[in-house]
Amino acid sequence: AALNAGADMVGFVFFSPSPRHLSLETARTLSAQVGGRALKVALSVDADDALLDGIVAALAPDWLQLHGRETPERVSAIKARFGLPVMKALHISTRDDLAAIPAYDGVADRLMFDAKPPKGALLPGGNGAAFDWTILENLSLQAPWMLSGGLGPDNVGEALRITRAPGVDVSSGVERAPGVKDEGLIADFVARARAAVALLSLGSAANPA
Numbered sequence: 001a002a003l004n005a006g007a008d009m010v011g012f013v014f015f016s017p018s019p020r021h022l023s024l025e026t027a028r029t030l031s032a033q034v035g036g037r038a039l040k041v042a043l044s045v046d047a048d049d050a051l052l053d054g055i056v057a058a059l060a061p062d063w064l065q066l067h068g069r070e071t072p073e074r075v076s077a078i079k080a081r082f083g084l085p086v087m088k089a090l091h092i093s094t095r096d097d098l099a100a101i102p103a104y105d106g107v108a109d110r111l112m113f114d115a116k117p118p119k120g121a122l123l124p125g126g127n128g129a130a131f132d133w134t135i136l137e138n139l140s141l142q143a144p145w146m147l148s149g150g151l152g153p154d155n156v157g158e159a160l161r162i163t164r165a166p167g168v169d170v171s172s173g174v175e176r177a178p179g180v181k182d183e184g185l186i187a188d189f190v191a192r193a194r195a196a197v198a199l200l201s202l203g204s205a206a207n208p209a
């Protein structure tokens with residue numbers, strides 16, 4: 001569905017507590033369907049080298065998305081080991097959280113800003129939680145970046161208008177139940193993101209994960 005909708009990137013979740021978690025066999029099968037129509041992104045959370053080895057072998061990802069507490073040193077080590085570009089997710093709730101950015105800017109190939117997980121959440125992302133996008137107004141970074149967290153067809157245009165993010169990522173906002181993607185919502189999300197990009201004369205992209 002994401003490929004048919006024209007997503008630039010498709011995400012594959014490797015985090016066992018998630019309803020979106022994929023086995024390596026399923027990832028291998030899905031990977032073959034992508035056939036170069038989009039970039040494949042492997043999402044992991046504080047994964048060790050052995051798990052990343054398995055993911056890279058099964059999926060042959062174009063990007064690694066690190067959505068845990070990986071330090072800048074760990075990001076560098078993963079980049080060196082796999083020779084793949086790394087996208088590092090950082091959690092934002094208040095302006096104070098922007099202080100974490102400089103240590104990763106120029107280390108990660110791309111940054112992703114996601115909402116802080118709600119209290120008691122089992123997952124560090126994929127919670128459908130948004131944050132105050134005005135925190136990112138006038139952001140100037142070395143690395144390209146993406147916005148995520150609580151996005152969906154109804155608010156992606158507004159999120160792009162406020163943040164002028166070079167890319168957006170969505171997961172639960174295009175689901176009819178946790179882990180169950182909805183083809184119509186995916187198509188709607190990509191169409192609305194692209195319409196906003198065109199209207200605002202922005203450069204890039206939507207990424208249903």
Ligand SMILES: O=C(O)c1ccccc1N[C@@H]1O[C@H](COP(=O)(O)O)[C@@H](O)[C@H]1O
Nearest residue numbers: 018125126127128148149150171172209
């Ligand atoms: O989607 C998951 O299950 C997940 C698990 C662990 C870490 C991150 C996860 N998802 C990513 O979180 C953000 C925001 O998701 P949402 O749109 O608010 O549901 C996004 O990058 C997902 O790919």
